Amino acid sequence: MIAQFGGSLMPDGQTLRPDLAAIARNISPGTRVLDIGCGDGTLLSHLREEQQVDARGMEIKSELVERCVTKGLSVVQGDADRDLSEYPDKAFDYTILSQTLQTAARPDHMLDQLLRVGREAFVSFPNFAQWRTRTALMFGGRMPVTRSLPVSWFETDNIHHVTIADFRELIAQKGVAVEGCWFFSGGRAISPVGANWRAEFAVFKLSR
Amino acid sequence: MLSKPLSLDSGQVLSGATIAYETYGELAEDKSNAILICHALTGDQYVGSTHPVTGKPGWWERMVGPGLPIDTNRFCVICANVIGSCMGSTGPASEADDGTIYGMRFPVLTIRDMVRGLVGLLDELGIEQLHSVVGGSMGGMQALSLAANFPDRTARVLAIATTARHSAQNIAFHEVGRQAIMADPNWRGGDYYADGATPDAGLAVARMAAHITYLSEAGLTDKFGRRLQNRDAKSFGFDADFQVESYLRYQGSGFTQRFDANSYLYITRAMDYFDLAEEHGGRLADAFSGHANNSGARFFLVSFDTDWLYPTAESRHIVHALNAAGAAVSFVELSAPYGHDSFLLEVPALDRAVRGFLDA
Numbered sequence: 001m002i003a004q005f006g007g008s009l010m011p012d013g014q015t016l017r018p019d020l021a022a023i024a025r026n027i028s029p030g031t032r033v034l035d036i037g038c039g040d041g042t043l044l045s046h047l048r049e050e051q052q053v054d055a056r057g058m059e060i061k062s063e064l065v066e067r068c069v070t071k072g073l074s075v076v077q078g079d080a081d082r083d084l085s086e087y088p089d090k091a092f093d094y095t096i097l098s099q100t101l102q103t104a105a106r107p108d109h110m111l112d113q114l115l116r117v118g119r120e121a122f123v124s125f126p127n128f129a130q131w132r133t134r135t136a137l138m139f140g141g142r143m144p145v146t147r148s149l150p151v152s153w154f155e156t157d158n159i160h161h162v163t164i165a166d167f168r169e170l171i172a173q174k175g176v177a178v179e180g181c182w183f184f185s186g187g188r189a190i191s192p193v194g195a196n197w198r199a200e201f202a203v204f205k206l207s208r
Numbered sequence: 209m210l211s212k213p214l215s216l217d218s219g220q221v222l223s224g225a226t227i228a229y230e231t232y233g234e235l236a237e238d239k240s241n242a243i244l245i246c247h248a249l250t251g252d253q254y255v256g257s258t259h260p261v262t263g264k265p266g267w268w269e270r271m272v273g274p275g276l277p278i279d280t281n282r283f284c285v286i287c288a289n290v291i292g293s294c295m296g297s298t299g300p301a302s303e304a305d306d307g308t309i310y311g312m313r314f315p316v317l318t319i320r321d322m323v324r325g326l327v328g329l330l331d332e333l334g335i336e337q338l339h340s341v342v343g344g345s346m347g348g349m350q351a352l353s354l355a356a357n358f359p360d361r362t363a364r365v366l367a368i369a370t371t372a373r374h375s376a377q378n379i380a381f382h383e384v385g386r387q388a389i390m391a392d393p394n395w396r397g398g399d400y401y402a403d404g405a406t407p408d409a410g411l412a413v414a415r416m417a418a419h420i421t422y423l424s425e426a427g428l429t430d431k432f433g434r435r436l437q438n439r440d441a442k443s444f445g446f447d448a449d450f451q452v453e454s455y456l457r458y459q460g461s462g463f464t465q466r467f468d469a470n471s472y473l474y475i476t477r478a479m480d481y482f483d484l485a486e487e488h489g490g491r492l493a494d495a496f497s498g499h500a501n502n503s504g505a506r507f508f509l510v511s512f513d514t515d516w517l518y519p520t521a522e523s524r525h526i527v528h529a530l531n532a533a534g535a536a537v538s539f540v541e542l543s544a545p546y547g548h549d550s551f552l553l554e555v556p557a558l559d560r561a562v563r564g565f566l567d568a
Contacts, residue, residue, distance in 0.1 A: 054501075056531075056536075062540050062541060062542060062543070062557070063557075065538065065539075065540040066540060066557065066560055066561050066564060067564075068538070069508060069538045069540070069561060069564050069565050069568065070560075070563075070564030070565075070567070070568055071568060072506075072568030073538070073568075074506065074536040074537055074538050075538050076527055076531070076537060076538060076539040077539050077540045077541055078524075078539075083524075086524075086528040086531070087528075087531055087532075088531075088532050091531070091532075091534070
């Protein structure tokens with residue numbers, strides 16, 4: 001797992017994680033969606049069954065692709081850094097990149113691809129400027145290992161740590177519009193006030 | 209016997225073709241549970257039952273049967289010998305209209321022609337739409353060709369360890385095999401059926417060369433290494449000193465007991481001619497236009513990381529085309545040590561994937 005989002009949020013396996021729920025609520029029914037890094041297909045299944053979405057996925061781990069296929073989902077094993085470029089322009093209404101941006105070789109190029117393949121894009125990521133991370137670094141003097149970033153620096157997949165403020169700056173530079181944003185801490189949605197200090201995770205809806 | 213003549217890609221017409229097939233499991237009353245399994249180059253209809261010539265188990269008995277991933281308690285599995293082959297379907301060893309054996313007068317076939325024969329069989333059986341078409345290697349080519357040319361005839365397509373076109377390397381290996389057959393003095397222009405002197409030596413060499421392409425280097429090393437065959441030292445001669453030589457010779461000679469050399473020529477030619485994009489104006493995505501916008505079949509492509517005959521890149525190429533066409537496609541590369549032959553062997557992840565796809 002790249003970043004831990006709460007611990008016990010899905011006791012019955014039915015409720016969507018709050019960041020995924022925020023994404024699902026903001027997707028129009030009957031649209032075409034590509035979920036990049038779709039895992040075991042939880043969000044895709046929800047979108048297909050509850051919102052009649054034509055839901056497609058990309059996932060790098062073969063075991064997770066197998067689980068998606070068993071659910072009847074259309075999921076392609078692939079590496080977003082390499083394979084996203086093979087999709088046609090505007091093939092989807094929405095692209096989704098959950099908790100994966102910080103693992104991309106070039107997050108800026110990845111953003112371009114997301115908005116080329118999809119008319120709109122959802123991007124979620126762990127916020128490295130959250131107070132727990134800041135205090136762990138400031139007082140511990142070591143790369144933070146927190147509940148939202150539980151893996152040590154030498155084995156984490158997160159190669160581009162990013163803060164909400166950094167992300168806003170990147171999309172402003174790229175001329176990308178923010179259609180909506182949602183922030184989470186302790187497994188719950190929080191207000192946007194002081195989000196760069198308070199939020200463990202952020203979800204942005206983007207368009208160009 | 210097909211009631212309608214088959215119009216072939218060569219422009220020739222094959223009338224009264226016989227298709228030999230086996231079925232496993234019961235066909236539902238509404239005929240909605242039929243799975244067509246397409247066999248590979250040297251395969252046959254005995255997918256799940258004992259081969260009548262060799263007495264060996266069916267070629268995919270580990271996959272097809274009651275309770276197995278392709279579950280014959282639920283599905284009616286149909287497997288037919290392709291035209292051009294030699295296990296009962298019409299091929300070069302069959303009698304032509306004039307009562308003599310075709311030999312090289314048999315028309316050159318394509319993968320699409322084989323599929324036309326299979327669709328002819330479905331017509332005879334009254335099956336309008338298959339639950340799934342499934343195939344590995346050349347069987348995967350047929351599955352893709354069926355989906356491209358007869359998009360309404362199947363709801364699912366499972367293509368394993370396959371390609372949408374034969375590469376120069378693929379063609380080159382096949383040409384080695386064909387030249388070995390044609391260089392055998394017993395081949396005699398393909399007219400060898402009368403006196404029993406068949407081009408076994410050439411066919412065995414063809415099989416040996418091809419067999420190497422079905423295995424991985426690591427697999428060969430693991431299985432044989434440089435170990436010697438029933439001896440303590442090299443013989444300083446040309447007997448089969450090494451285990452791998454002995455194995456290949458055994459594979460080659462065993463093959464000649466069950467396969468016709470001319471069929472080998474015709475079927476390898478059909479595979480070499482296979483280029484699904486070329487058939488559809490040069491753009492592979494256009495081959496799948498009948499499956500656009502989620503209205504068509506669901507596709508599942510599976511490749512193996514050690515398959516250098518039809519490597520993962522070939523499957524990805526198909527997946528990209530299907531995506532471009534807007535078709536519903538899944539793809540996974542499985543890790544298995546056996547090279548191209550992995551689809552026939554013990555790979556639990558393949559069992560799970562096949563079962564999961566067919567059941568969903």
